[in-house]
Amino acid sequence: MVTHKKKPIQAFHVVEDGHVTSPKGFTAGGVHTGLRKAVLDFGWIHSEIPATAAGVYTLNSFQAAPLKLTKRHVDKIRKIQTIVVNSSNANSCTGEDGMKKAQATVELTAKEKNIDEHLVAVASTGIIGVPLPFGPIKKGISYLNDPLYQKVTNFERAILTTDIETKHVAVELEIDSKTITIGGAAKGSGMIHPNMATMLAFITTDAAVDNESLEYALKSATNRTFNMVTVDGDSSTNDMVLALANGIQENLLLTKTHPQWNEFLAGFQYVCEKLAKAIARDGEGATKLIEVEVLGAKTVKAAQAVAKSVVSSNLVKAAMYGSDANWGRIISAIGYSNQKIEPERVEISIGDTIVVEKGVGIPFDEAAVILTLVKDEVKLSIDLQQGSRSAKAWGCDLTYDYIRINSSYRL
């Protein structure tokens, strides 16, 4: 198989058990406020000093109140110091009342932390269209400075809805002879309670990063990672990724012209990719992670479109659940991706086994392929043989549990 991989610049190394608090100057915590029955439901990240901030937000027309407010605050002076997050209620499609409560959350948080309101970001995830109970939120805010609850694992638990696993990572690298760290935490889309479909991710770093460059890094990494994940094709009203850079390590301000910019970018992207894959793996009802790599495309956009088409196909996802080497479904999903495909060039591999060459199925060792498919990580490779661009997308299989979870009545 012709490969077109570029070796990434990997100056970073992965921090064992890394978190959003691995970078210097960040604390995080979480508490139980009563929004959910017996589990943590309110969390926060706080930076000692205001951090340069960048955000990417859902493209869903129905943007939730906390998301709108956070965007306004990030845009103000591109600084955020405290992020508060609640799970259980998305405060979405809640009209005027929702906006007032998001605003009140910000006001109380700013007061408790003694900072300007526009330095506060707020995120919510949970049921859509139900008024946010404000008593628990108020209670949660009262813990913001309580030393008992400053535990990053509390934060990571508090932002989950029905995700099974917490999702966190950190990497370290040397920039201008300073050790800088990039950390991340995320929640995915578990929806045992219907309407809960939000992806939230938070990236922190103690590097000094120029605000436009941070925004560029976030957008570019998001396009290659979070935006390449699909659990069920539904994108939520509350999806948001926030990045904070507090600059405590006092490196020379990172911009695109900094000689180590690409090293920083590679570390930043690794953190995002790790979280994105964790979200896919923990999709509702999922038993395995599916990675689709498309090689040999004319453009990255075309590669991404094909990869997403395949990883989003219900038929492919159901076949993966059944460990079925069903390349006809893969080829069909490539074909309807709306890209200019030359069928007679396409090559498809399942794991390391080539199953389609020049657009036509070839004999292969079915037993060996099934052994690949029963693993909890499955890789599908598609070589379009039209150019040198590539992309990856991640998803999960479609299972009985997905139906069980999503057909259940609301509580």
Place this chain on the structure above:
Amino acid sequence: MVTHKKKPIQAFHVVEDGHVTSPKGFTAGGVHTGLRKAVLDFGWIHSEIPATAAGVYTLNSFQAAPLKLTKRHVDKIRKIQTIVVNSSNANSCTGEDGMKKAQATVELTAKEKNIDEHLVAVASTGIIGVPLPFGPIKKGISYLNDPLYQKVTNFERAILTTDIETKHVAVELEIDSKTITIGGAAKGSGMIHPNMATMLAFITTDAAVDNESLEYALKSATNRTFNMVTVDGDSSTNDMVLALANGIQENLLLTKTHPQWNEFLAGFQYVCEKLAKAIARDGEGATKLIEVEVLGAKTVKAAQAVAKSVVSSNLVKAAMYGSDANWGRIISAIGYSNQKIEPERVEISIGDTIVVEKGVGIPFDEAAVILTLVKDEVKLSIDLQQGSRSAKAWGCDLTYDYIRINSSYRL
């Protein structure tokens, strides 16, 4: 609720137990050839005289051999006289061999029926990527003139893969004081054997229709009916709709300037809609038909995009399976349809019950809505309140059976 419905011109009436052979001059039949184990697997439609023909074909880049050949024949002089169809094998992604066998099917059919080759159309549905066994095809063709097998119900059965029900309809109307009839048959996407995902539909009429006008009628009806059906979002390499008009009733040639053109169009569209809904209802594992109507859109295209986004959402489909009045998922799917939605205007009804007004949930009688949702036809209405255009889309619920069917190993 503001409604924007235009009353359609309905000069036609529905023929009881109507078929593709209800129009004069058409015969159809089907036999068992051995492609499938014990059921009919080869069928045909034949017109006494060459009929004006129009086709619409899958946009999937991987077009199957029979589809390419049929398109070439239809384009030649816009006449088709005999259509042969096999199920069980799609003759898709089969390279040179596939094209040769499609060509040989045409040659033998033309010889058997004593007509020109370019008057023969050929369609296949079934597994992708497996060489077409030609012995059975040859055997099937040998029955084309056998009076024992000229039974339209045989045809309707022979084209099915794992569809449960045959799908057929006919309407009659007066044009120029002649009674003309429009009939139709279709198969949907049942895929117990993986890779079988083809939608085929055949429309016949004994009206005289100008070839460009027939093409217009077919494209316009397909856009509003077959293209608005989704079972699982996967579109096949073999999808095709063919329309044949043999003109035996000797009405004045129907063109867009004929005073009764709109009456013909309404009848034609009814036939297509009936078949499209039957396909949705008979989707894999489906327990109910879901109709999504979008009103108050600025353009038909926007209305269609929103309707398709909602009816394609796995979350909406799973909620419908669970008879869950889960409007948060509907609103989310409206929001990510890539249309310019004004959230504060949107109204959503489940059955006759309004559940969202001005983009915000309102109290409703949940018990009454559940009674609506447990029926085997569910209607969701969305009023965007931005204009006067509307569209409908049809789909089915997402069920355990869908997973069972699609995760099973290939035979």
